[in-house]
Amino acid sequence: MLDTQTGNWSHAFARRARNRGGDELNAILAGSPPGVLSMMGGFPNPRTFPTDALDEILMRLLRDEPGAALQYTACEGIPSVREYLSDRQEQLQGRRPESPELIVTSGGMEGITLACQSMIDAGDTIVVEAPTYLGALMAFAGVEADVEGIPMDADGLQVEVLEQRLAAGTRPKFLYVIPEYQNPTGRTLTLARRQALVDLCRRKGVLVVEDVAYRELAYDGTTLPSLWSLAPDVVVQLGTFSKIFCPGVRLGWAVGPREVIAEMAAAKQNTDQCAGALGQRLVEEYGRAGHFERQIPATRALYASHWRATERALERHMPPGCRWSEPTGGFFTWLTLPEQIDTIEIRPAATAAGVAYVAGLPFYLGDQGRNELRMSFSNLAEPDLEVAVERLAGVVRERSP
Numbered sequence: 001m002l003d004t005q006t007g008n009w010s011h012a013f014a015r016r017a018r019n020r021g022g023d024e025l026n027a028i029l030a031g032s033p034p035g036v037l038s039m040m041g042g043f044p045n046p047r048t049f050p051t052d053a054l055d056e057i058l059m060r061l062l063r064d065e066p067g068a069a070l071q072y073t074a075c076e077g078i079p080s081v082r083e084y085l086s087d088r089q090e091q092l093q094g095r096r097p098e099s100p101e102l103i104v105t106s107g108g109m110e111g112i113t114l115a116c117q118s119m120i121d122a123g124d125t126i127v128v129e130a131p132t133y134l135g136a137l138m139a140f141a142g143v144e145a146d147v148e149g150i151p152m153d154a155d156g157l158q159v160e161v162l163e164q165r166l167a168a169g170t171r172p173k174f175l176y177v178i179p180e181y182q183n184p185t186g187r188t189l190t191l192a193r194r195q196a197l198v199d200l201c202r203r204k205g206v207l208v209v210e211d212v213a214y215r216e217l218a219y220d221g222t223t224l225p226s227l228w229s230l231a232p233d234v235v236v237q238l239g240t241f242s243k244i245f246c247p248g249v250r251l252g253w254a255v256g257p258r259e260v261i262a263e264m265a266a267a268k269q270n271t272d273q274c275a276g277a278l279g280q281r282l283v284e285e286y287g288r289a290g291h292f293e294r295q296i297p298a299t300r301a302l303y304a305s306h307w308r309a310t311e312r313a314l315e316r317h318m319p320p321g322c323r324w325s326e327p328t329g330g331f332f333t334w335l336t337l338p339e340q341i342d343t344i345e346i347r348p349a350a351t352a353a354g355v356a357y358v359a360g361l362p363f364y365l366g367d368q369g370r371n372e373l374r375m376s377f378s379n380l381a382e383p384d385l386e387v388a389v390e391r392l393a394g395v396v397r398e399r400s401p
C-alpha cells in the first residue's frame, strides 16, 4: 500500500532493487554539465555512425518489407540475420557456430542479463576481472550473486591467481571476462594467458562468459583468437554492434554451447521476447553490402588517433607519480594517481576545472581503486582531449606530494 502521508512506495520494491547502486552509471548516461569535458562514458564517437548508408537501407526496408521489418520475430532472431551473424563469426573468428549455438540479442548488456537469468541463483558465485565493467557488476548484484574479483596486470587477468582460488574451493557458476581493450582498464589478455585460461576452465569445468564489446577496435587491425574460437565447448561469447555500428540500434549476439544458448533463449522469452526486427535487418543489410569492411578500418584509425592525442597530453601534463595503461584498441585508459589522491574526493574540483571521469572504486568489489580512474577518449574531439587532460592534470598536481 502507498504511504499516503509521504507518497512513498519503497516498501513495494524488491530486495534486489537495493543492490543496484547505479549512481555512477546514471551520472555517465546523464552526461556532464555545459562546459565540462566528459571523459566518462564508453560512448562511440558519432562521427562513426553510418548515417548515409542507413538512410538508404532504412527507406528500402520500410518500403519493401514493413510486414517483416516492423513485426515481432522469432526469439532466437530472424533466420537470415542468424545466417549473416554465423557467416561473420566464421569470417572473423574462424569458426562457424551451428544454428543452436547462436542467438540474436538486444545488445551486450542484454547478453549479460540473459546469462544471469539462465544461470544465477541468489548466492551463486561469479568470478570477474578486478576491476571490471560497471554494467556487468550491477547486473550481477541485481541477481544477488556473490562476485569475486581476480587481479589483473598489464597482460590481463592473472590466470594463476584464478587457478589458486579454484584450488582453494571457489566454485563459480561462470567467469566473466573482457579479453580485448577491457572496460575499464584498456588491457588485453595475452595469447599465452588465453590458452592457459581456457585449458584451466576446461579442466575445472568452469564456464567462461567472454564479452567482446571492443574486439574489432584494434588500432593496428590485428586481433588475437577469441576465447570462444579456442574453446567453444566452455565459452559463451557475448557480442554487440554498439561500438562498431551504433548503440541506438540495440543489437548483439551470443554464441556458445547449445544447452547454454537454449537456456538463454528461454530467458529471452521473459525479457523482450525478441530483438527489434528493424535493427536486425539494418545490421544484416549494412553488413551484407560490405559496409563493415569499409567502415571499421576508418573507425579504428579514429580511435587510434584519439589515443595518441590522449597519450601525448598525459605525457606532457601529468605530474610525476601518475601511471596509465597503454591500450592497443578500444576507448579507455586506466590512470593510477599518487596513493593519497582519492578520485571520488577530487571529483568536485575536477568538475569545477571542467573535466569529468569515472572514479576507480565502483569498478571493484571492495575498497580498491581509490586512487584510480577511467578515462574514455572515444567521444571528445582531439583538441578537447588535450584540454581535458590538462585540466585534470592541474587538479592532480595541486594534490600531488
Ligand SMILES: Cc1ncc(COP(=O)(O)O)c(C=O)c1O
Pocket: 042, 106, 107, 108, 109, 110, 133, 135, 178, 183, 211, 213, 239, 240, 241, 242, 247, 251, 252
Ligand atoms: C564491456 C562492455 N560490455 C557490454 C556493453 C554494453 O553494450 P550494449 O550497448 O550492446 O548493451 C558495454 C558498453 O559500454 C561494455 O563496455
